[in-house]
Amino acid sequence: xxxxxxxxxxxxxxxxxxxxxxxxxxxxxxxxxxxxxxxxxxxxxxxxxxxxxxxxxxxxxxxxxxxxxxxxxxxxxxxxxxxxxxxxxxxxxxxxxxxxxxxxxxxxxxxxxxxxxxxxxxxxxxxxxxxxxxxxxxxxxxxxxxxxxxxxxxxxxxxxxxxxxxxxxxxxxxxxxxxxxxxxxxxxxxxxxxxxxxxxxxxxxxxxxxxxxxxxxxxxxxxxxxxxxxxxxxxxxxxxxxxxxxxxxxxxxxxxxxxxxxxxxxxxxxxxxxxxxxxxxxxxxxxxxxxxxxxxxxxxxxxxxxxxxxxxxxxxxxxxxxxxxxxxxxxxxxxxxxxxxxxxxxxxxxxxxxxxxxxxxxxxxxxxxxxxxxxxxxxxxxxxxxxxxxxxxxxxxxxxxxxxxxxxxxxxxxxxxxxxxxxxxxxxxxxxxxxxxxxxxxxxxxxxxxxxxxxxxxxxxxxxxxxxxxxxxxxxxxxxxxxxxxxxxxxxxxxxxx
Numbered sequence: 001x002x003x004x005x006x007x008x009x010x011x012x013x014x015x016x017x018x019x020x021x022x023x024x025x026x027x028x029x030x031x032x033x034x035x036x037x038x039x040x041x042x043x044x045x046x047x048x049x050x051x052x053x054x055x056x057x058x059x060x061x062x063x064x065x066x067x068x069x070x071x072x073x074x075x076x077x078x079x080x081x082x083x084x085x086x087x088x089x090x091x092x093x094x095x096x097x098x099x100x101x102x103x104x105x106x107x108x109x110x111x112x113x114x115x116x117x118x119x120x121x122x123x124x125x126x127x128x129x130x131x132x133x134x135x136x137x138x139x140x141x142x143x144x145x146x147x148x149x150x151x152x153x154x155x156x157x158x159x160x161x162x163x164x165x166x167x168x169x170x171x172x173x174x175x176x177x178x179x180x181x182x183x184x185x186x187x188x189x190x191x192x193x194x195x196x197x198x199x200x201x202x203x204x205x206x207x208x209x210x211x212x213x214x215x216x217x218x219x220x221x222x223x224x225x226x227x228x229x230x231x232x233x234x235x236x237x238x239x240x241x242x243x244x245x246x247x248x249x250x251x252x253x254x255x256x257x258x259x260x261x262x263x264x265x266x267x268x269x270x271x272x273x274x275x276x277x278x279x280x281x282x283x284x285x286x287x288x289x290x291x292x293x294x295x296x297x298x299x300x301x302x303x304x305x306x307x308x309x310x311x312x313x314x315x316x317x318x319x320x321x322x323x324x325x326x327x328x329x330x331x332x333x334x335x336x337x338x339x340x341x342x343x344x345x346x347x348x349x350x351x352x353x354x355x356x357x358x359x360x361x362x363x364x365x366x367x368x369x370x371x372x373x374x375x376x377x378x379x380x381x382x383x384x385x386x387x388x389x390x391x392x393x394x395x396x397x398x399x400x401x402x403x404x405x406x407x408x409x410x411x412x413x414x415x416x417x418x419x420x421x422x423x424x425x426x427x428x429x430x431x432x433x434x435x436x437x438x439x440x441x442x443x444x445x446x447x448x449x450x451x452x453x454x455x456x457x458x459x460x461x462x463x464x465x466x467x468x469x470x471x472x473x474x475x476x477x478x479x480x481x482x483x484x485x486x487x488x489x490x491x492x493x494x495x496x497x498x
Contacts, residue, residue: 005036005100005328007093012195015046017053017214020060021207027052032187032216037103037336037373038326046190046214054182054225057211061153061180062231064208069150069178073128076176080124083203087117087196094164094195099327101189102163103335103373106327108290115453116164116196119471122455123172126476130177141490147483150178151257152233154479155226157247158193159238160186160338161293167193169459169470170236170259171210177479179234180209182226187216188338227251234479237261238295241419241464259468259478261295261460263393264421267414268298269436271407272306274426275448280314282450283399286424288322288377291334292397293342296422296444296452299394300383301401302410308403315379315399316362322377324367336373337396343375346396349389350378353400358383363397385413393419407436415441421461422452443469 007013015031016023025031026047034043047053068076087094091113099109135144156170167183174181185193197212215222223243226232227250236259237247244262251258268286270279287298303311327335337343347366354360363378377397383390389400404410414423423442427433437445443461446452453459458469468478 005096007096009090009093012090012093012097012198013044013191014194014198015044015191016194017047017049017057018194018197018210018212019053019057020211021201026050027056028218034101034188034190036100037338038328038371040371043101044191048218049213049215049222050218051221051225053213054184054222055229057182057213058153058226058229058231060208060211061182064206065153065180068180068206068209071178073130073176076178077124077127079204080120080127080172080175083200083205084117084120084124086199086203087113087120090195090199094192097192097195098163099335101191102160103338104290104327105332105335106330107333108335109327112162112165115162116168118455119165119168119172122471123176123476126173126473127176130476130480132482137486140492141488143487143490145485147485148480149483151479151481152179153231154179154181154234154236155184155229155232156181157184157223157226157235157237157239158186160188161290161295163189163192164196166238167196169475173470173476174236174479175205175209177476179479181211182232183210183212184219184222184226185212185214187214187219190214223247224250227256228254230254233257235259236468236470236478244466257478257481259460259470260466261468261470262421262464262466263419264295264297264461264465265299265391265393265417265419266296266422266424266442267440268301268424269410269414269426270301270303270307270311271425271427271429271432272304273428274307275428276307276311276314278448279426280311280318282424282426282446282448283315284318285450286446286452287399287450288319288334288397291337292377293338293395295393297394298399298424298450300390300414301399302404302413303401304410305403305405308401312361312379312381312401319377319379319399320362324374324376325370334377334397336371337375338373340372342396343373346375346394346398349392349394349396350380350398353380353383353387353389356384356387358387358400385416391417407432411436411439415439418463419461419465420463421465422446424450
């Protein structure tokens with residue numbers, strides 16, 4: 001049943017920048033439109049920010065930083081916890097916003113709200129437990145201690161595919177550590193972030209600690225200002241490897257701390273001894289979540305000879321039952337891609353694969369009868385390594401299946417890429433699970449599950465999938481720096497202990 005998009009609390013729909021706790025227009029005076037990817041209808045407009053707006057946000061964050069870092073971890077924790085509670089209290093409206101501007105089906109949108117809140121809850125618990133060290137010195141008259149301090153103002157550049165989850169995964173550790181932030185939201189999905197900021201203000205986040213600038217066409221300009229600014233001491237970015245390289249270059253003159261969560265090309269390896277029900281369920285979860293638009297999506301699915309045909313049969317049976325449509329429809333399992341260009345790219349990848357010998361087991365076509373951004377969830381068999389979708393990140397609902405015979409064949413093929421974010425292994429052999437895990441060149445390995453992300457688990461990759469980790473205690477470490485304190489000439493009088 002198609003539900004009209006409507007917020008219980010209309011004040012959460014805000015189309016402005018958030019700078020120094022004020023909702024403001026851009027200095028440019030320009031605005032850009034945000035459209036529902038399912039219908040093409042206008043949702044609203046937001047400011048097309050420029051370098052002047054970015055600098056104002058940086059200055060506000062810099063002014064707020066000293067007082068915020070001076071608060072105790074426990075004080076910061078209470079604010080983060082209240083923010084978590086407010087997100088959960090407004091979960092329905094936030095899910096509506098996510099589905100509206102991102103296109104997600106309601107199940108995925110509701111799940112993202114819970115996911116987003118979990119990072120604020122997790123880091124509220126970490127904020128009061130940031131510990132330094134005491135180190136032994138070679139001289140008995142010296143003492144060494146190591147303090148952990150916030151890095152300073154952090155620039156957070158977030159993607160459109162998780163407009164709530166990617167913000168809190170960065171905001172949670174930054175604020176827990178004592179940093180203030182400037183957030184550059186994705187032009188496709190600015191409204192969810194603004195709603196989160198409003199709830200953060202109600203939770204007690206002080207003036208200037210969180211700032212948001214919106215932009216669509218001027219995104220490169222905003223990124224350049226954040227990277228070049230000597231005030232901004234940390235950049236955290238989630239997005240493509242191409243843009244990550246550019247941000248790394250632009251940050252080189254000011255030697256910033258960087259967290260880059262970049263592109264992926266996730267392999268799934270299903271061995272003959274795998275629990276097939278578990279494997280199929282896991283592939284559905286890792287491949288088709290968010291209509292295939294996640295960085296940890298299964299991109300290349302390797303299935304061993306003996307179970308190849310049965311695995312495909314079971315997977316096709318499930319995928320055939322998916323319902324593609326407007327995410328506002330409660331019966332929809334998979335919504336549109338983010339825009340028409342994304343659907344066109346997916347279609348090109350499928351056409352290339354078919355021309356090179358792949359077979360369509362289910363799907364394989366655009367759903368322009370529904371709208372220009374829709375593509376049918378698809379399973380391709382007889383896939384080979386010379387196809388574009390083997391070499392490129394698909395970012396769409398396409399499951400390419402490759403047959404393999406020997407373990408080393410699958411591992412070598414899985415590692416044959418220049419990125420290394422997520423990977424998945426299905427086997428009941430514990431020794432094989434350990435062996436293959438250590439041989440895979442990826443920052444994350446999931447064994448017998450298709451669910452990778454959790455606030456407690458460090459998230460990040462190797463090779464050209466980026467630097468640093470998000471989530472967990474490792475995530476907060478990326479917003480801290482060490483200060484060594486050496487105290488000398490301590491007169492030690494040795495006395496016998498009674």
